[in-house]
Structure formats: C-alpha cells, structure tokens
Amino acid sequence: MKTKVMGLVLVAIFGLASCSSTPDGPALAVSEAENIVAENIVVLSGDASVLVEELVSAERIVATTDRGAGTPAVETVLPAGGTVDPEQILSLDPDLVLLTSRHESEDDTADILNQAGVQVASFESSNWSDIDSLLDTFTDIAQLVGEEDKADRLVEEIKAQRAEVDTAVDKTRQPRVLSLMARGGQRFFVPTSAMLNGLVEEAGGYSVNGELGAVGTVAADPEQILALQPDVILVEDFRGQGRADFADLLTNPALAEVPAITNANVAYLPQSEIGSAAGLKIVDGLKLVAASIGTFS
Known part of the structure; x- marks a missing residue:
C-alpha cells in the first residue's frame, strides 16, 4: 500500500x-x-x-x-x-x-x-x-x-480516453467562457475551484470566473456578466432546471451586448455529466464542454 x-x-x-x-x-x-x-x-x-x-x-x-x-x-x-x-x-x-x-x-x-x-x-x-x-x-x-x-x-x-480528446481539441482559440449554476432558487457564478471550470480550461477555453477574484459562490447579476463579456455561457443544468432557473436573467436587455447572448452561445449542460458526480465518466463531460465552447473537432 x-x-x-x-x-x-x-x-x-x-x-x-x-x-x-x-x-x-x-x-x-x-x-x-x-x-x-x-x-x-x-x-x-x-x-x-x-x-x-x-x-x-x-x-x-x-x-x-x-x-x-x-x-x-x-x-x-x-x-x-x-x-x-x-x-x-x-x-x-x-x-x-x-x-x-x-x-x-x-x-x-x-x-x-x-x-x-x-x-x-x-x-x-x-x-x-x-x-x-x-x-x-x-x-x-x-x-x-x-x-x-x-x-x-x-x-x-481514463488517461487513454483523455489523450484521445486532447488531440481533437483546438487550444489556440481560447474563447472566454462563463459558467453559472443555481441552487435553491438562487443563481451563482460557478466557483473557480469547481470541476466545470477545470474542464473549460482543459478543453481549450478561458474561464472568466477567475476574474471575479472571489472564493466560493458569488451571486450572479447582469452587471457582472456584462463586465466579463463572455464568448460562451455554460449553465450547469441541475436536475433539468437550468433553462427555467436562468430564463429571466439571460434574457435581460442589459445583456444584449454580451457576445455569448448576441451569438446565442449559451449551453445547458447536465450537472451529472460535467461535475464531480460524473466520476470516471468525466472524460465524456470534457468532450461535452469542448463541443459546447467550440473547440472540439
């Protein structure tokens, strides 16, 4: 041992x-x-x-x-x-x-x-x-x-599966990616230490959540989202409620000039696939994230 x-x-x-x-x-x-x-x-x-x-x-x-x-x-x-x-x-x-x-x-x-x-x-x-x-x-x-x-x-x-994904990922584009989550009716920026942001970075994206300079969960609001100017927004779809949880926030007129909103680059990803709960199926989550941010070929 x-x-x-x-x-x-x-x-x-x-x-x-x-x-x-x-x-x-x-x-x-x-x-x-x-x-x-x-x-x-x-x-x-x-x-x-x-x-x-x-x-x-x-x-x-x-x-x-x-x-x-x-x-x-x-x-x-x-x-x-x-x-x-x-x-x-x-x-x-x-x-x-x-x-x-x-x-x-x-x-x-x-x-x-x-x-x-x-x-x-x-x-x-x-x-x-x-x-x-x-x-x-x-x-x-x-x-x-x-x-x-x-x-x-x-x-x-897992390492072999991961290596296959790595060869198919374009890591030169580095789109700015914002990740969001909701729990108990409240909406948050996904903490920088969460698995989803780790997958974003490995998939060739740049996680803008780190620019918040916060530790732990921070309430999401339009002003901060606008300031971050993400190219892609990933919503952690917790138990199928992701779209409903963020419907009013992501259609707020204040976000009309955010690139991810303008170009309809918002993806809802099952938490069970892109979070720590995915377990050893996490490479499937990596592929899903890469496809969602446009770096997977």
Whole structure:
C-alpha cells in the first residue's frame, strides 16, 4: 500500500504512529489502522460515493448519500445536504467514513467519529477541481478500500480516453467562457475551484470566473456578466432546471451586448455529466464542454 496520500487528510485517533507531509499535499497522519481493509464503509459525500462504487461492491457500503436514481441499493441512504447525526453513523459500526469537508458541521462530525476510534477520510472541495485531482482522489480512496490494482487499471483507461480528446481539441482559440449554476432558487457564478471550470480550461477555453477574484459562490447579476463579456455561457443544468432557473436573467436587455447572448452561445449542460458526480465518466463531460465552447473537432 502506498503511504503518500495527495489532497487527503487521513486521521485515526487510536494507535497514532507518525505524521508525514509531502510537497504535493497536506500532512498525513499515519496510523496502525491505515492497514485495515475497510469492509463497512459509510460515504457522506456524493462526490466520493461515485468513486467508491467503482471500486467495491454494494455489500461493503453500509450507508451512502442520496443521489436520486443513481443511488446504489445499500442498507442506509442518507439525505443529500442534510445534517449528519454522528450517533446514527456510529450505530452502523463503520470501519471507514468518507466525507467532503465544506462546512463546520462536517468537521464536527469527523471529530466525533475520530474520538470514537473510527477511521475518517476528509476531502476538500479542491479534490474535485479537475480531472487530475479527481484521479488522484480516486487513487487515494482505492488505497483505503484495498483496491489499488483495480484503480490503476481504471485510471489508465481514463488517461487513454483523455489523450484521445486532447488531440481533437483546438487550444489556440481560447474563447472566454462563463459558467453559472443555481441552487435553491438562487443563481451563482460557478466557483473557480469547481470541476466545470477545470474542464473549460482543459478543453481549450478561458474561464472568466477567475476574474471575479472571489472564493466560493458569488451571486450572479447582469452587471457582472456584462463586465466579463463572455464568448460562451455554460449553465450547469441541475436536475433539468437550468433553462427555467436562468430564463429571466439571460434574457435581460442589459445583456444584449454580451457576445455569448448576441451569438446565442449559451449551453445547458447536465450537472451529472460535467461535475464531480460524473466520476470516471468525466472524460465524456470534457468532450461535452469542448463541443459546447467550440473547440472540439
């Protein structure tokens, strides 16, 4: 088993042996528990669940986050985005819990589970920012569940598919691309660290979201969109609501002189295909983004 974990913080309170750090990622707390192959896995991250399911059978997953139709048949399905009850998780007797730390509540849950002697792997949002980080995270998870050989084979397949796309992408044009998303009736610029913007850059586009100079989600408004002057607008189509969510904003007369609006270069892309939830099908998302911004031949 590899000892370097990139972009992953692994902590086990009991049996803590040593800590190390690498130039590629954060410090790693190495414990005696690290060598235990997880058989009762709880996944509190929709991003991670897609990857775990590529590696292990559903029988080894005792609980996972609800992903709608894509949710596997497991013992316990937890509501997406809901508050996690650590006592409920402990009642499932897990030997590994995976979560993505986006809010203080996730950190609190990790602390409680650690104190109970449960191995916890806590990921950051940056673990899903582009294809490279996704593949690194996939390899990290494979180490934790004892499926390194399977992961290595799958990663090589992804790299081959990616190389084919790369040869078909025109990276000389670099259209200015703006990405938008909506959640709970509110509209935002897609955060610069999100997978969609990573795909835009790999597909030969220039993500103007970075010009906002903001970290995290920022509310989208016509004035900022006008100032960014995108050639293409990509709307993350979340559960088929993308067109409805942005209908009034993108038809606002104030945006009439935005090149993407003038030339009707607005595309609605399924979040399940161009976000971290795509998992190992992310190269299909790369092709979709390249075709949508006009760089795929």
